[in-house]
Amino acid sequence: MIEHPAQHLFDESGTGPDTSASTRAPSVARSMLTTAKANLFDFDRKGLRELFAQLGEKPYRADQVMKWIYHRHITDFAAMTDVGKALRDKLSEAVEIVPPNTLFEQQAVDGTHKWLLGMDGRNAIEAVFIPETSRGTLCVSSQIGCGLACTFCSTGTQGFNRNLSAAEIIGQVWVAAKHLGNVPHHQRKLTNVVMMGMGEPLLNFDNVVTAMNVMRDDLGLGLANKRVTLSTAGLVPMIDKLGEVADVSLAVSLHAPNDELRSELVPLNKKYPIAELLEACARYAARRPRTTITFEYTMLNGVNDKPEHARQLIKLMRRLPAKVNLIPFNAFHGTRYTRSDEGVIRAFQKILLDADVLTMVRRTRGDDIDAACGQLKGQVMDRTRRQAEFLRKLERDVAHAA
Numbered sequence: 001m002i003e004h005p006a007q008h009l010f011d012e013s014g015t016g017p018d019t020s021a022s023t024r025a026p027s028v029a030r031s032m033l034t035t036a037k038a039n040l041f042d043f044d045r046k047g048l049r050e051l052f053a054q055l056g057e058k059p060y061r062a063d064q065v066m067k068w069i070y071h072r073h074i075t076d077f078a079a080m081t082d083v084g085k086a087l088r089d090k091l092s093e094a095v096e097i098v099p100p101n102t103l104f105e106q107q108a109v110d111g112t113h114k115w116l117l118g119m120d121g122r123n124a125i126e127a128v129f130i131p132e133t134s135r136g137t138l139c140v141s142s143q144i145g146c147g148l149a150c151t152f153c154s155t156g157t158q159g160f161n162r163n164l165s166a167a168e169i170i171g172q173v174w175v176a177a178k179h180l181g182n183v184p185h186h187q188r189k190l191t192n193v194v195m196m197g198m199g200e201p202l203l204n205f206d207n208v209v210t211a212m213n214v215m216r217d218d219l220g221l222g223l224a225n226k227r228v229t230l231s232t233a234g235l236v237p238m239i240d241k242l243g244e245v246a247d248v249s250l251a252v253s254l255h256a257p258n259d260e261l262r263s264e265l266v267p268l269n270k271k272y273p274i275a276e277l278l279e280a281c282a283r284y285a286a287r288r289p290r291t292t293i294t295f296e297y298t299m300l301n302g303v304n305d306k307p308e309h310a311r312q313l314i315k316l317m318r319r320l321p322a323k324v325n326l327i328p329f330n331a332f333h334g335t336r337y338t339r340s341d342e343g344v345i346r347a348f349q350k351i352l353l354d355a356d357v358l359t360m361v362r363r364t365r366g367d368d369i370d371a372a373c374g375q376l377k378g379q380v381m382d383r384t385r386r387q388a389e390f391l392r393k394l395e396r397d398v399a400h401a402a
């Protein structure tokens with residue numbers, strides 16, 4: 001295992017320097033008015049208004065506080081000058097505003113910025129900001145580690161610890177926005193968020209949806225719906241559920257054009273094979289007339305990058321408003337895969353383009369600081385059994401269904 005630069009920040013007892021309130025699960029936070037303090041980062045506008053109602057306060061008060069948090073990056077009630085002194089005191093008593101703890105941050109030569117954020121005494125996750133000429137994209141994590149064990153993904157090799165709370169998810173965006181001096185509607189530096197960091201967002205559904213609500217709320221980050229993208233390895237029932245509750249862009253990690261190969265790369269495919277996945281995508285797209293679904297395809301040398309794979313992929317993409325994103329594989333310690341050659345990637349792209357399938361090659365960004373796709377590691381205290389159990393259960397379910 002490569003020692004992480006922030007390794008020393010964690011002590012063995014598990015009570016490292018981060019004693020932030022974000023260690024709590026949101027469900028606990030929600031019922032905390034009477035016990036401990038709720039963290040306001042755990043709530044979207046609706047939740048915040050409900051919380052304020054419990055405190056006997058009007059909805060517009062919740063809106064005012066939300067604006068202080070996300071437009072001015074203020075977490076100290078005393079500084080919220082348009083909120084009356086009595087209410088400020090009441091809020092300080094009852095609730096708190098605690099962002100994730102930045103343990104380490106680093107900027108790549110291309111301007112890509114990576115944060116290692118402490119989520120509790122033992123775990124940390126990574127968030128990455130990628131500046132481009134006309135936009136700035138933040139890649140956000142949804143879980144500590146990941147249980148899905150995709151074979152080409154660094155996070156997948158680390159095991160799973162737990163879901164992030166809504167506060168821990170929106171907190172990543174808040175930390176980046178504050179660092180950038182981002183002001184929604186005025187000085188917008190953070191224009192896009194992609195849920196493509198560590199973890200499977202659809203396995204942390206409620207917290208991810210709450211956080212995405214804040215991203216898209218005018219009182220929050222004020223991002224346009226289509227500029228918030230959720231990427232999934234393909235949890236079919238949850239794609240349908242997402243379609244019902246949140247109007248965001250969908251990206252699907254496809255990586256292979258046939259079930260045999262995809263099941264090897266993305267074990268979840270054994271449960272939800274390609275045909276079912278694409279049907280769910282079609283249903284998702286049908287609800288949104290002008291949407292395009294992005295299919296991510298990591299280019300693995302000699303594995304999924306042959307012309308025949310491109311031709312199979314064309315057939316799959318025919319029935320959908322689809323865009324293909326080819327991602328040059330980023331190596332990590334211990335991986336058995338290598339990146340397809342540039343020429344092979346371009347040839348693959350050309351086959352797709354010639355068949356009128358919109359296809360881009362994702363530029364590798366921030367790889368000098370291990371911030372590129374699939375390189376996010378954070379610090380995961382693996383509860384190995386969780387991941388092994390997932391794989392065993394998957395095998396059982398598949399055997400049962402057969």
Ligand code: SAH
Nearest residue numbers: 153199200231232233253296329330373374
């Ligand atoms: N679990 C979600 C979100 C996290 S992964 C999902 O599977 O979509 C986000 C993307 O990172 C994946 O689509 C994959 O394309 C990319 N990725 C993972 N490992 C990679 C690697 N080693 N090199 C390049 N891209 C990788």
